Amino acid sequence: MATSVAHQAPGGPAALGSRIWSWVTTTDHKRIGILYGVTAFAFFLLGGLEALIIRLQLASSGNTVVSAEAYSQLFTMHGTTMVFLAIMPLSAAFFNFIIPLQIGARDVAFPRLNAFSYWVFLLGGLFLNASFLAGAAPNAGWFGYANLTSTQYSPGLNIDFWVLGLQVLGVASIAAGINFIVTIINLRAPGMTLMRMPVFTWMSLVTQFIIVTAFPVITVALVFLMFDRFFGTTFYSVAAGGDVLLWQHLFWLFGHPEVYILILPAMGIISDVIPTFSRKPLFGYAVVVYSGLLIGILGWGVWAHHMFQVGLGPIADSVFSATTMLIAIPTGVKIFNWIATMWGGKIKFTTSMLFAVGFIAMFIIGGLSGVMHASPPADLQQTDTYFVVAHFHYVLFGGAMLGIFAGIYFWWPKVTGRLLSERIGKLHFWLTIIGANLSFFPMHFIGLLGMPRRIYTYDPALGLDTMNLVATIGAFTMGLGALVFVVNVVWSRKRGTPAGNDPWGGATLEWAISSPPPVYNFSVIPEVRSRLPMWAEDGMTPVPETPPSPVHVPAGSYWPALAATGIIVMAIGAILKTLLITLGGVAVLVVSIYAWSFEPFEV
Amino acid sequence: MALAACSREYPQSALHPTADFGDQIDVLFRTIFWWAVGVFVIVEAALLFVLFRYRDRPGAADPKRVHGHTLLEVAWTLAPAVVLVFIAVPTIRTIFRTEAAPPADALTVEVIGHQWWWEFRYPDLGLVTANEMHVPQGRAVVLSMTSEDVIHSFWAPKLGGKRDVLPGRTTRIVFTPDSIGEVYGQCAEFCGESHANMRFRVMVDAPEVFALWADRQLQPAVPVDSLDEPLRQGAQVYLTKGCLACHAITGVSAGVLGPNLTHVGSRTTIASGILPNTPEGLTRWLRNPVGEKPGSLMPQIPLTDDEMALLVAYLQSLN
Amino acid sequence: MSHPATAHHTSTGLDSRKLAFWMFIGSECLLFGSLISTYLVYQGRSVQGPTPEEILNIPLTSISTFVLLMSSLAMVLALAAVIRGDRTWSRLWLLATALLGAGFLGFQAYEFVTFVHEGLTLQTNLFGSTFFVLTGTHGAHVFIGVVWLLTLLVRSLQGKLGSDKAMNVEIAGLYWHFVDVVWIVIFTVVYLLS
Amino acid sequence: MSDQPAHSDHKHPSVGTYLTVAGVLTVITLVEVGVFYVPAFARVLAPVLLTLSAAKFVLVVMFYMHLKGDHRFFKLFFTLPLVIAVVVAVALLLLFGTVSGSPS
Ligand code: HEA
Ligand code: HEA
Ligand code: CUA
Numbered sequence A: 001m002a003t004s005v006a007h008q009a010p011g012g013p014a015a016l017g018s019r020i021w022s023w024v025t026t027t028d029h030k031r032i033g034i035l036y037g038v039t040a041f042a043f044f045l046l047g048g049l050e051a052l053i054i055r056l057q058l059a060s061s062g063n064t065v066v067s068a069e070a071y072s073q074l075f076t077m078h079g080t081t082m083v084f085l086a087i088m089p090l091s092a093a094f095f096n097f098i099i100p101l102q103i104g105a106r107d108v109a110f111p112r113l114n115a116f117s118y119w120v121f122l123l124g125g126l127f128l129n130a131s132f133l134a135g136a137a138p139n140a141g142w143f144g145y146a147n148l149t150s151t152q153y154s155p156g157l158n159i160d161f162w163v164l165g166l167q168v169l170g171v172a173s174i175a176a177g178i179n180f181i182v183t184i185i186n187l188r189a190p191g192m193t194l195m196r197m198p199v200f201t202w203m204s205l206v207t208q209f210i211i212v213t214a215f216p217v218i219t220v221a222l223v224f225l226m227f228d229r230f231f232g233t234t235f236y237s238v239a240a241g242g243d244v245l246l247w248q249h250l251f252w253l254f255g256h257p258e259v260y261i262l263i264l265p266a267m268g269i270i271s272d273v274i275p276t277f278s279r280k281p282l283f284g285y286a287v288v289v290y291s292g293l294l295i296g297i298l299g300w301g302v303w304a305h306h307m308f309q310v311g312l313g314p315i316a317d318s319v320f321s322a323t324t325m326l327i328a329i330p331t332g333v334k335i336f337n338w339i340a341t342m343w344g345g346k347i348k349f350t351t352s353m354l355f356a357v358g359f360i361a362m363f364i365i366g367g368l369s370g371v372m373h374a375s376p377p378a379d380l381q382q383t384d385t386y387f388v389v390a391h392f393h394y395v396l397f398g399g400a401m402l403g404i405f406a407g408i409y410f411w412w413p414k415v416t417g418r419l420l421s422e423r424i425g426k427l428h429f430w431l432t433i434i435g436a437n438l439s440f441f442p443m444h445f446i447g448l449l450g451m452p453r454r455i456y457t458y459d460p461a462l463g464l465d466t467m468n469l470v471a472t473i474g475a476f477t478m479g480l481g482a483l484v485f486v487v488n489v490v491w492s493r494k495r496g497t498p499a500g501n502d503p504w505g506g507a508t509l510e511w512a513i514s515s516p517p518p519v520y521n522f523s524v525i526p527e528v529r530s531r532l533p534m535w536a537e538d539g540m541t542p543v544p545e546t547p548p549s550p551v552h553v554p555a556g557s558y559w560p561a562l563a564a565t566g567i568i569v570m571a572i573g574a575i576l577k578t579l580l581i582t583l584g585g586v587a588v589l590v591v592s593i594y595a596w597s598f599e600p601f602e603v
Numbered sequence B: 001m002a003l004a005a006c007s008r009e010y011p012q013s014a015l016h017p018t019a020d021f022g023d024q025i026d027v028l029f030r031t032i033f034w035w036a037v038g039v040f041v042i043v044e045a046a047l048l049f050v051l052f053r054y055r056d057r058p059g060a061a062d063p064k065r066v067h068g069h070t071l072l073e074v075a076w077t078l079a080p081a082v083v084l085v086f087i088a089v090p091t092i093r094t095i096f097r098t099e100a101a102p103p104a105d106a107l108t109v110e111v112i113g114h115q116w117w118w119e120f121r122y123p124d125l126g127l128v129t130a131n132e133m134h135v136p137q138g139r140a141v142v143l144s145m146t147s148e149d150v151i152h153s154f155w156a157p158k159l160g161g162k163r164d165v166l167p168g169r170t171t172r173i174v175f176t177p178d179s180i181g182e183v184y185g186q187c188a189e190f191c192g193e194s195h196a197n198m199r200f201r202v203m204v205d206a207p208e209v210f211a212l213w214a215d216r217q218l219q220p221a222v223p224v225d226s227l228d229e230p231l232r233q234g235a236q237v238y239l240t241k242g243c244l245a246c247h248a249i250t251g252v253s254a255g256v257l258g259p260n261l262t263h264v265g266s267r268t269t270i271a272s273g274i275l276p277n278t279p280e281g282l283t284r285w286l287r288n289p290v291g292e293k294p295g296s297l298m299p300q301i302p303l304t305d306d307e308m309a310l311l312v313a314y315l316q317s318l319n
Numbered sequence C: 001m002s003h004p005a006t007a008h009h010t011s012t013g014l015d016s017r018k019l020a021f022w023m024f025i026g027s028e029c030l031l032f033g034s035l036i037s038t039y040l041v042y043q044g045r046s047v048q049g050p051t052p053e054e055i056l057n058i059p060l061t062s063i064s065t066f067v068l069l070m071s072s073l074a075m076v077l078a079l080a081a082v083i084r085g086d087r088t089w090s091r092l093w094l095l096a097t098a099l100l101g102a103g104f105l106g107f108q109a110y111e112f113v114t115f116v117h118e119g120l121t122l123q124t125n126l127f128g129s130t131f132f133v134l135t136g137t138h139g140a141h142v143f144i145g146v147v148w149l150l151t152l153l154v155r156s157l158q159g160k161l162g163s164d165k166a167m168n169v170e171i172a173g174l175y176w177h178f179v180d181v182v183w184i185v186i187f188t189v190v191y192l193l194s
Numbered sequence D: 001m002s003d004q005p006a007h008s009d010h011k012h013p014s015v016g017t018y019l020t021v022a023g024v025l026t027v028i029t030l031v032e033v034g035v036f037y038v039p040a041f042a043r044v045l046a047p048v049l050l051t052l053s054a055a056k057f058v059l060v061v062m063f064y065m066h067l068k069g070d071h072r073f074f075k076l077f078f079t080l081p082l083v084i085a086v087v088v089a090v091a092l093l094l095l096f097g098t099v100s101g102s103p104s
């Protein structure tokens, strides 16, 4: 079933139907990467829209833009969407597109599993958002504390959507995680030793490891909740002797590692961007790599810092406080190494570089407020207030999202063959960075001066109207920035400057091939002799423009998409409380898995 | 004084403590804050310096390819570690101080969280109230907290940090208020639709005033039969319209679903701090509880204007 | 299950599917770790019976544990036979493994039914909830394993499981042994230490 | 898949080893059940049983899953998550007071 390149006429005027079909059945990591990117960005806009409505409601104390119930749904879906449907899959877009190119592979280790992950993610995301159509979007916050989520206190479908949706998304994440670990370990080009891998690939590897270990824990927590809601078990039932803290421990055992899942890929991105635009190798490569590993491991020992207010006792508080503070050290080391990389360099302020620098500047602020949370007594005044909201938007938006924008501007030419406009890009950057600070900085004060989070209205007597208005204005400034970015994308699709192989003078392998890369990536897998193959004398063997002999790429497969459909049908059956539909989903899944296993598929 | 002004401007501020618990946190927070400011200034300044100094200038030579520097790496691993020691030591000291056992003569108040109001019980004094807690100035207070339904969190920022109010568990806060006055507070853990409307007040009274208040609270309500005419009719409305099923008025009714109303007239606000305790406020509340407080578990009970006026007058008289 | 993109050539010389499978098993460690932790945390917290001491049948479970243990032996022997290219024995041992696994499931089904008759269901108390979800999850793993083994058996009968396909059996074996190893922990922690 | 790269770097144990291991596993299981019924062991039941079960665990993983002598990546992929799982389990037992003194 393998097609050789010659048959794959690129850009041929194929019928729309077959073009769509080729995307549905694709197993090409680059196309899957694009699918991830486009889908996740759409979810980002949706999550941003939710944020804008939230900010509109909070612009002044007496606002009635939305009802209390709608507000609960908005912040729950905003948090859930941004974390699971925007930032994680945006990172996945980079994993897909960039990692195989950076390590010199033809594809990921399991291309069909990769397609499967995408389809599960897409359908899971749609499923979660379909709750809006049912008028029952999840409404218990993104960490859905028990026992508010029990049938007794949340009788509607809201939490059912959430439980099922997150479990489905977990499947996608774990499958992709395993796939990328194997890809990175096993498909490196000759000479690409572990310590020659680009830092982005390294940080992705650590991220995948965290995903693979942390997601089972939330899966178990969700299974308990699902059983409580669907089958009447008593895991989180206080009357039956259950403990509401069980959920909190299981959730944060996942939830804290999750925040590193969100930030490490962005840290990897800027570790590749900064050296490129400083024309200097990354300072302390090995230290940056090891500190990433350390963050991944230490991240497992701090979860209860989200629970200081429940009264764990002084000893547990002290232990978790200390472990949390420790994480500041490897993180600080990274910051210092980035600054040292630029030191003595020749810094070119491209849009990508601006976002990378913005990342550092913002992340320091978010990290420092994190350290303030790490002190339990101080945190008792901060937790569940806008001070926390400020903290995590500085690290999530100021960190993860700015890092992702840096990556988008950096690799866009590789993906599309054309540069994004630098002029529009800079406008995007300044609107975003000014808007973010305008919005999130006042939140520190809003929190300390007495505003809890997750409230749809607040007492005018608190004296917080003005600051909230400023935060709202900042949010809309960011929104404008996002629109400017969309304009940039549309504009540059047709009119962007053609990029050539290597518009930035990058150091890593992906810049050795044409933009966009051919289906088979490298015409000949190069042998790598340096950590910076493009910068070193004789860093790698040459990659000719055309392959010396035909390269075989696999034809697509529709089984992955069908298997994903089976899974989502199971969830739909559960929501509709119709066993037959669920069983139908199981059947589709089983058939797809068998067909998939026996389908001949070779590269 | 600027601080006092500030404090009036921000009645729910965590930065203007009026109890020892809050003070200890404040001192600790300020310590950490200044360390953080120090780190912030140094690191951001370094960043800005580098960006400015090493920006690409026309004709600049290509940079040297430096790969690292072991001594520097060690230095900037150790430096944050040292800073963290200065943060961690006072942190741990404050943890043990603020979680220490309360003094023996402390006043115990049992806090019970409900969707979406607060019940306060004084077991030593044998009295029960709702949404407004009175405590004496200068005496240690122990809050012993639990929840009837979902997780709430008791947060009166001026007195100190918050603590979750968990079903099936008992948590504790200990503080000694140092100045007289009204302290704003609010539920800080998302607990459902009207989480935003689950507010409360803590009234810190001079010890004599507190004693007086406690005495008054212990008085049972005047029996309905001995009430003067319009009030008696108001009480009849209360008794016939179903209020008694959920509310307790000592000597009149013994409901447990809603707040104890024996001395509801003595409160400054009703429905956990969202409406003033005035005839207008009460009327608005009774006309449409769910409209004032989305999701509220108190049903709307149809009353004529006359009945309403009588009922409100009666409730106001309960002080 | 699926054929990796590059079966022939990997940077470590290791088989990609085997690598993936070990990582999957690592992931499963946390799945079962969380389930077992929950069982332990909730031990003795049920507000009403039946309690584990009243209801668990140690002799019976010892036998089923032994059955599962022996299935692991059959599994390694099956793999050895496949590697040797010994058709007959590979089929016999695969069949034996699957049958022993099915036997274990039989014991478990019997146990569950008995418990329900004695008044312990998912809903009865915390013990019921944690016990059934933990052992049920394990049982589901065994079930999938049995189906997998039977699939391999069919492939073998079709003559499509030569020694060149030993990796398919080895991976199924890894899964099977892992499920066994999890039961070793469950047997001790849930049954013997109650 | 004509070649077997994974087999080139380690040897599977012989059938004899498998049988020996099975024998040891059987004996340990018998001892476990035995220990369970001997009242004299009641006080040290937990440590004894945990040790025995750990021994079985290690035997199966090392010999039946041939992790012994297998590539370091396999060891790493299994051991690191396993260690995390065990540490987390112990931490949870401590936090919930299952092991010693109940908090709050
Ligand atoms: C990208 C995601 C991300 C990242 C990277 C972090 C990073 C950190 N976080 Fe954050 N955090 C979140 C996302 C993230 N967090 C989210 C989403 C929540 C809220 C969830 C919710 O409730 O909804 C949260 C909540 C949260 C809490 C709980 C607050 C509460 O609810 O009460 C705590 C408590 O300790 C905390 C601490 C930290 C710390 C210490 C770091 C550290 O890793 C930061 C380290 C970085 C630095 C310190 C700056 C750079 C270092 C130097 C320049 C060196 C010198 C520094 C010193 C000497 C101090 N975070
Ligand atoms: C990665 C994560 C991430 C990101 C990027 C953001 C981005 C933003 N967040 Fe969010 N946020 C969270 C994660 C994130 N957030 C989480 C986890 C919570 C906690 C939820 C909970 O409590 O459960 C939270 C909660 C949260 C709150 C607190 C709500 C509450 O507690 O009551 C607020 C309030 O201001 C807020 C605001 C914002 C704003 C203004 C942005 C802005 O940066 C957004 C900027 C983007 C845009 C503005 C997009 C532009 C879109 C358009 C212009 C329209 C597009 C058109 C179409 C869709 C057709 N967020
Ligand atoms: Cu009670 Cu929020």
Ligand SMILES: [Cu+2]
Binding pocket: A255, A256, A259, A302, A303, A305, A306
């Ligand atoms: Cu955290």
